[in-house]
Structure formats: structure tokens, C-alpha cells
Amino acid sequence: MNMQEAMAPAQLRQMVAVASTGDVRRAVEQKPVVVVGRWGCCMVHVARRLLLGQGANPAVLEVGDDADPAALVAALRSKDISTRGVADVVFDACGAAATARHAAFPAVFIGGRLVGGLDRLMSMHIAGELVPVLKQAGALWL
Amino acid sequence: MELYPGYLDDHFSILKLRGGSAAPGGGYMPMPSAAAPMGIYDRRHHHPLADAGAAVWAEPFRYMASGSGAAHGVELAEPKFEPHPMAPHDVHDLALHEGAHMPALPSPDSSDDQEPARPGHKERRLAQNREAARKSRLRKKAYIQNLETSKMKLARMEQELHRVRQQALYAAGTSTTHPGLPLPSSFDPVVAAFEIEHARWVEEQSRQTRELRAALQQQHPDTPEPRLRALAEAGLAHYDRMFLAKAAAARRDVFFVMSGAWRPAAERFFLWIAGFRPSDLLNVLAPQLGPLAEEQRAKVARLRQTARQAEDALSQGMDKLQQSLADSLLLSAATDQEDDEGFDDGAGSYSYSYVARRMGGAMRRLEELAGFVEQADHLRQETLRNMYRILTPRQAAVGLLALGDYSQRLHALSTLWAARPREPV
Numbered sequence: 001m002n003m004q005e006a007m008a009p010a011q012l013r014q015m016v017a018v019a020s021t022g023d024v025r026r027a028v029e030q031k032p033v034v035v036v037g038r039w040g041c042c043m044v045h046v047a048r049r050l051l052l053g054q055g056a057n058p059a060v061l062e063v064g065d066d067a068d069p070a071a072l073v074a075a076l077r078s079k080d081i082s083t084r085g086v087a088d089v090v091f092d093a094c095g096a097a098a099t100a101r102h103a104a105f106p107a108v109f110i111g112g113r114l115v116g117g118l119d120r121l122m123s124m125h126i127a128g129e130l131v132p133v134l135k136q137a138g139a140l141w142l
Numbered sequence: 143m144e145l146y147p148g149y150l151d152d153h154f155s156i157l158k159l160r161g162g163s164a165a166p167g168g169g170y171m172p173m174p175s176a177a178a179p180m181g182i183y184d185r186r187h188h189h190p191l192a193d194a195g196a197a198v199w200a201e202p203f204r205y206m207a208s209g210s211g212a213a214h215g216v217e218l219a220e221p222k223f224e225p226h227p228m229a230p231h232d233v234h235d236l237a238l239h240e241g242a243h244m245p246a247l248p249s250p251d252s253s254d255d256q257e258p259a260r261p262g263h264k265e266r267r268l269a270q271n272r273e274a275a276r277k278s279r280l281r282k283k284a285y286i287q288n289l290e291t292s293k294m295k296l297a298r299m300e301q302e303l304h305r306v307r308q309q310a311l312y313a314a315g316t317s318t319t320h321p322g323l324p325l326p327s328s329f330d331p332v333v334a335a336f337e338i339e340h341a342r343w344v345e346e347q348s349r350q351t352r353e354l355r356a357a358l359q360q361q362h363p364d365t366p367e368p369r370l371r372a373l374a375e376a377g378l379a380h381y382d383r384m385f386l387a388k389a390a391a392a393r394r395d396v397f398f399v400m401s402g403a404w405r406p407a408a409e410r411f412f413l414w415i416a417g418f419r420p421s422d423l424l425n426v427l428a429p430q431l432g433p434l435a436e437e438q439r440a441k442v443a444r445l446r447q448t449a450r451q452a453e454d455a456l457s458q459g460m461d462k463l464q465q466s467l468a469d470s471l472l473l474s475a476a477t478d479q480e481d482d483e484g485f486d487d488g489a490g491s492y493s494y495s496y497v498a499r500r501m502g503g504a505m506r507r508l509e510e511l512a513g514f515v516e517q518a519d520h521l522r523q524e525t526l527r528n529m530y531r532i533l534t535p536r537q538a539a540v541g542l543l544a545l546g547d548y549s550q551r552l553h554a555l556s557t558l559w560a561a562r563p564r565e566p567v
Binding site for chain 1 (some may be wrong): 444445448449451452454455456458459460462463466503506507510513514516517520521524525528
């Protein structure tokens with residue numbers, strides 16, 4: 001348990017600022033793996049641990065309790081950030097319209113593209129599709 | 143007291159209207175006269191107790207009022223609710239007080255006078271009458287209030303009885319159609335329905351297992367197996383149904399689902415987030431599958447590894463959830479006094495708003511639990527599906543048969559364990 005987890009939640013909240021849409025966009029554009037979730041949500045932790053286990057180092061951003069995932073996804077999509085050369089075939093399953101409608105927290109972005117929620121991440125991992133996608137996004141250090 | 147025609151005349155003739163008048167009141171005297179009967183009826187309708195809305199009071203009066211023998215009606219009604227021997231005087235006294243409402247009543251007839259010839263005693267008696275009347279009014283009011291509350295209580299109890307009876311009937315109904323099913327232990331209807339559905343699911347799984355065994359014994363290993371494929375897909379669909387029902391029950395009562403109380407006892411030992419571990423599933427299947435192709439073996443190994451990793455991630459998430467919940471409940475005064483805005487309302491860190499906010503966090507943590515059950519079930523589902531993709535239809539059928547057998551053996555173990563001989567207390 002590192003220092004961050006040993007602190008009381010109140011202190012932790014003061015350290016981790018709530019991310020704005022701009023923060024999220026910047027992170028998604030710059031970092032290969034980003035997990036966006038509500039503050040204090042333990043599913044974010046699950047996604048993070050899963051990705052860490054594969055050798056990736058995800059950036060974790062926390063939004064407010066009342067943030068709307070669909071709105072966030074729509075706002076990000078409008079700026080057309082999904083052009084990072086990642087294979088399209090993997091993301092065919094979550095078409096643009098479907099993703100926006102079913103968007104939920106925590107939301108996982110790999111290579112600038114929205115992969116989906118935690119269950120999508122799990123499905124990909126069990127099917128063995130997660131590691132190739134991470135590699136392609138340059139998230140894994142081999 | 144004896145009632146006879148003219149009783150009222152005899153008794154009321156000595157009463158006075160608008161008290162104090164020397165002339166003895168025959169105010170109620172004119173029963174036979176035209177105006178009076180309406181007066182009496184008026185008096186009844188203006189009766190304070192009738193106004194109190196007590197139907198029990200108003201009914202007999204109104205009913206009696208409709209007949210021509212109204213005079214006697216008043217008297218007949220009285221003894222029912224006022225066994226007080228001073229009843230006639232009470233009515234008289236009430237009537238006295240109602241005198242103000244009854245301007246239509248004829249003026250007291252001073253001709254009839256059967257009063258005793260001692261004026262001083264008369265006043266005292268009248269005062270006593272007033273007192274007695276007042277007391278009886280209060281008693282009547284209390285009695286009516288008592289009746290009303292009892293009525294409400296009765297209605298509530300009847301409602302509850304009806305509800306409980308319905309529940310028992312439902313449980314008994316399903317038990318009779320499916321003998322051998324246990325009665326549900328939960329009072330929540332959705333959760334109780336889930337328990338019953340799970341019992342039926344187990345029965346259906348036994349049937350499917352038997353079918354699989356029969357099909358596998360018949361089929362020649364080399365012939366195409368569309369039937370086995372169909373059976374395998376039916377088996378997977380059966381598991382999907384269970385996950386769906388479990389999700390609904392978890393949204394309703396997550397602790398019940400997490401406890402595994404709805405499963406046989408021995409299975410509960412292996413419980414991981416409200417169900418079997420996906421990696422355990424592969425451990426049960428793999429030995430039964432027989433020789434696998436190289437590629438298959440590699441895939442199964444990979445599947446086992448990824449399932450394990452996903453399991454670990456979920457387990458760590460659960461640990462974090464426990465920790466967050468514990469943190470939410472720990473009231474640490476030092477850190478929180480410097481905490482959010484509007485927080486320090488001068489009453490110290492244990493003010494109500496503070497506690498409410500703290501509990502809000504804990505409540506949110508508990509809400510996350512249902513999400514974990516969903517994710518765990520999703521993982522189980524994906525593991526099953528991926529396994530199906532790796533295997534041939536025959537191997538899939540063998541695998542499902544192995545799973546069904548294993549579950550049944552666990553069930554049998556639980557029953558045996560429950561029935562084991564124990565030392566007498």
C-alpha cells in the first residue's frame with residue numbers, strides 16, 4: 001500500500017484535482033492509456049490494476065460525482081481526437097453512436113480512442129485482444 | 143324505566159326550556175302537535191355527538207326519526223349508548239343547551255306542572271344534571287375516539303395479513319407444482335422469486351446434464367455433431383439466464399446475493415463475488431476434456447492466465463472497496479475539520495451535516511457492490527464463451543457435462559453434510 005492509499009480520503013481528495021473536459025482531452029491525446037472515472041469509484045482501481053498487470057501504465061483522471069459520461073464522450077469526439085493510427089478492426093464493435101449512448105464510467109481510452117467501459121476491457125482481455133491493442137498504441141514497454 | 147306511549151309527555155313536561163324560567167317546561171310536550179316533531183328531529187340533527195360525525199350515533203337517531211313513533215325512538219336509542227340512569231335527564235339537559243338552536247320550538251307551556259314544591263333543590267338538581275351531562279358527553283367522545291383508532295388498527299392488520307397470506311400462497315403454490323423446492327427465505331418478492339427461480343434452474347441443469355450424458359454415450363466420435371452443438375449452446379444459454387436473474391436480484395439485495403445463502407452449503411465455500419471463480423471453472427473442465435490439440439492447449443493456458451489476471455484485478459477492487467467503506471465510517475476529526483466548505487458550522491466536526499455527508503460516501507460504496515457482482519458474472523460469462531470458442535462441439539458438450547456433474551456432486555455433499563449424525567445436545 002503506497003503513501004497515497006494510506007492517506008485519509010479527505011486528504012487524498014485535496015491532492016487529486018477533479019479533471020475538466022479539457023484535462024481529459026489533453027490526457028487522451030498525449031497518453032497511450034487513459035482511464036477516466038468518478039472520484040472514489042473502485043472500478044477505476046480494477047481497470048488500473050488490470051492494465052498495470054499487462055505492463056501498461058495508465059493515466060487515471062477523476063471527474064466529479066455528477067459528471068455525465070455520454071456528455072464527456074460526445075465533447076471529446078467533437079474535437080476529433082480518434083486519429084492515432086490504431087487498428088480499426090478492434091473498435092468496430094463499439095460504433096460511434098453506440099459508444100456515446102452506452103458510455104459509462106470508468107471509461108478507458110487506448111491510443112486516443114475510446115475502448116469502452118470496464119466490461120469491454122474485461123471482454124477484450126479474456127479474448128486475448130487487449131495486449132495487441134496496447135502494443136499497437138505503444139503503451140507497453142517491451 | 144318503562145316505556146309507554148306518552149312517557150315523554152309525562153317526563154318532559156316537567157322540564158324547562160332556557161333554564162331559570164319558573165314555568166315548568168312542556169317544551170317537548172307538543173309531541174302530537176305539528177311543529178314539534180320537526181323540532182325534535184332538528185334537535186337530533188344538531189346534536190353535538192351527531193355533529194362529531196360518529197355514524198354509530200347518528201344512525202339510530204335518523205333511522206328512528208323516520209318513523210312516526212319518533213318520541214319513543216329517541217328514548218329507545220338512548221339506552222343503547224347511555225346506560226346511565228340519568229339518561230332522560232341527559233337528553234333533557236342536552237336539549238336545554240340546544241335550546242338556542244331551536245327557535246322554532248314552541249315556548250314552554252306553563253300549564254303543566256308536576257314539579258316538587260321546593261325551588262332550591264330544583265336548581266341544585268339542574269346543576270347536577272348539567273354536570274352529569276357534561277361528563278357523559280366526554281365519555282362518549284372518548285369511546286368514539288377509541289373505536290376509530292381500533293378501526294384503523296384493524297384495517298392495517300387486515301392488510302398485512304392479506305399480504306403475508308399472499309406470499310405464503312405463492313410459495314406454497316410453486317412448491318406444489320414443483321415438489322421438493324424449498325420455501326424462499328427472503329421477504330423481498332424479487333429476491334424470493336430469484337430463490338425459487340434458482341431452484342428451478344438447478345433442476346433444469348440436472349435435466350440438461352442427463353441429456354448431455356445420453357447424447358455423448360450414443361454418438362459415434364467421428365460423426366458430425368449438430369445435436370451436441372445445439373445442446374452445448376442450450377447449456378450456455380442456461381447459464382446466461384442465471385446471470386441475468388442474479389443481476390436483478392443483486393440490484394435488489396446485494397448482500398443476499400453475495401452471501402450465497404441461495405446456494406447449497408458446500409458451494410458457498412468456493413464463493414468468489416457471488417459465484418464460482420472463472421479460473422476454477424477451467425480447472426474443473428480441463429481434466430475431463432481428454433487429449434487436446436496443441437493449439438487448443440495453448441489457448442486454454444492463455445485463457446486460464448487472463449481469467450486469473452482479471453479475477454485478481456476484481457479482487458483488488460473489492461479490497462479497495464472495503465477499505466473505502468471503512469474509511470468512510472471512520473470519523474477522523476483532525477483531517478475533516480479542515481475539510482470542505484460550509485462544513486465548519488461552529489458545532490464541531492460531529493454536526494449532523496458532517497455525519498450525513500460521511501454516510502453518503504459509505505452509501506455510495508455499498509451501491510458499488512452490485513456493480514462488482516455484475517462484473518464478476520460478466521467475467522464468468524466471457525470465460526464460458528471463450529472456452530466454447532476454443533473447443534469442438536463434442537468437447538464443449540463434455541465440458542458442460544463435467545460442470546453439471548460437479549455441481550450436482552457439490553449439492554449432494556451439502557445435503558449429506560446437513561444430514562450428518564451429530565452428537566445429541
